[in-house]
Amino acid sequence: MNEDAAWTRKDLIGIEDLSREEIELILDTAPQFAAISERESGIKKAPLLQGRLVVNWFFEPSTRTRTSFELAAKRLTADTLTMTAAGSSSVKGESLHDTLANIEAMHSDIVVIRHNHAGAARMLAERHSSQIINAGDGAHEHPTQALLDAYTMRDETRRRLGDDQAGLDGLRVAIIGDIAHSRVARSNIWCLTKLGATVTVCGPKTLLPMGIERMGCRVTTNLREALEDADVVYVLRMQLERQKASLFPTIREYVRLFQVGRDALAAAPEHAIIMHPGPINRDLEVASDIADGPRSVVLDQVSNGVAVRMAVMHLLVNRYPKGEPATPPSRA
Ligand code: NCD
Numbered sequence: 001m002n003e004d005a006a007w008t009r010k011d012l013i014g015i016e017d018l019s020r021e022e023i024e025l026i027l028d029t030a031p032q033f034a035a036i037s038e039r040e041s042g043i044k045k046a047p048l049l050q051g052r053l054v055v056n057w058f059f060e061p062s063t064r065t066r067t068s069f070e071l072a073a074k075r076l077t078a079d080t081l082t083m084t085a086a087g088s089s090s091v092k093g094e095s096l097h098d099t100l101a102n103i104e105a106m107h108s109d110i111v112v113i114r115h116n117h118a119g120a121a122r123m124l125a126e127r128h129s130s131q132i133i134n135a136g137d138g139a140h141e142h143p144t145q146a147l148l149d150a151y152t153m154r155d156e157t158r159r160r161l162g163d164d165q166a167g168l169d170g171l172r173v174a175i176i177g178d179i180a181h182s183r184v185a186r187s188n189i190w191c192l193t194k195l196g197a198t199v200t201v202c203g204p205k206t207l208l209p210m211g212i213e214r215m216g217c218r219v220t221t222n223l224r225e226a227l228e229d230a231d232v233v234y235v236l237r238m239q240l241e242r243q244k245a246s247l248f249p250t251i252r253e254y255v256r257l258f259q260v261g262r263d264a265l266a267a268a269p270e271h272a273i274i275m276h277p278g279p280i281n282r283d284l285e286v287a288s289d290i291a292d293g294p295r296s297v298v299l300d301q302v303s304n305g306v307a308v309r310m311a312v313m314h315l316l317v318n319r320y321p322k323g324e325p326a327t328p329p330s331r332a
Helices: 020-037 064-075 096-104 120-127 143-161 183-194 223-227 251-258 298-319
Strands: 053-058 079-084 110-115 131-137 172-176 198-202 218-220 232-235 273-275
Touching: 020 064, 020 143, 020 183, 020 298, 053 064, 053 096, 064 079, 064 110, 064 131, 064 143, 064 298, 096 110, 096 120, 110 120, 110 298, 120 131, 131 143, 131 298, 143 183, 143 232, 143 273, 143 298, 172 183, 172 223, 183 198, 198 223, 273 298
Parallel strands: 053 079, 053 110, 110 131, 172 198, 172 232, 198 218, 232 273
Antiparallel strands: none
8 A cells, every 4th residue: 555645635525526546545544444443452543533523413313334433533532522413403493504613613623424415515515624524415425335345345355366456346246226215326336336346236127216327337127137147245225214105016026026035146156245234124125144144244344344434534634635644642
């Protein structure tokens, strides 16, 4: 990894904005942070964000992403604040800009925001000096999820091929389920195609957005066909809360045609791994025994998420030219 490579963005809003080199810089920065989290003895911390303030601002429910960002910030020794919609003045009608201006008056450095409106993170990033990380904006993008997924796929591929330099070029990834409402699918398609992987999306017609192939992926409504040559089977959560109408006949019908279960997986190569961003609707989009089975790397995704978010925060604060380089605390 090029330790001195510059990071030139104030914010991380979407994968669509990033070049392959920028994505690779993040992925190559993450292993040193994974190593910190894996320390068996000693302190699982590096003082790279000491004295910085990281605010987690979440308007939608979240377990993994919120705790992952919080832990990543803490492992970098930042101060952290968490604000959720329910407890904040947005319920009294305060605008996002006003709330952020007040947070900034307390000298925030990084603001991690999850919001139900697509574009919320970008809108704030353009008007405010805080460094904004998009933790999911509506059905638009969820960049750190795609980055941790790419990291996990690269790790697994390197292990499988015994090649610690392998990238994602030529990797075949099948993304299955509710593509239409999924910011994870969009960020993953951008990320994987930029890294040279081949992406196939598969789901019922009503859950495949029109024109999705223009993002550079193959499209099919046949699960078997999608799985046939897949190195990675990426299952999406059915976003029932975002669906405004009934988009498939019945759960039973969906399960019969699209659930990733033992029978469907028989079509996939033996080495194919199973991924899911969580939270899982067990026995809906994926069979429980598959989600928990030996081919599932779902919990590795979670572990890798902390390292990748540490890498992103480190690059934003310490490699973006405006930021002052972090100096380790004096031992005097
Ligand atoms: C995803 C999200 O919120 O977009 N979850 C996550 O961040 N791990 C996926 C989902 O909710 O289905």
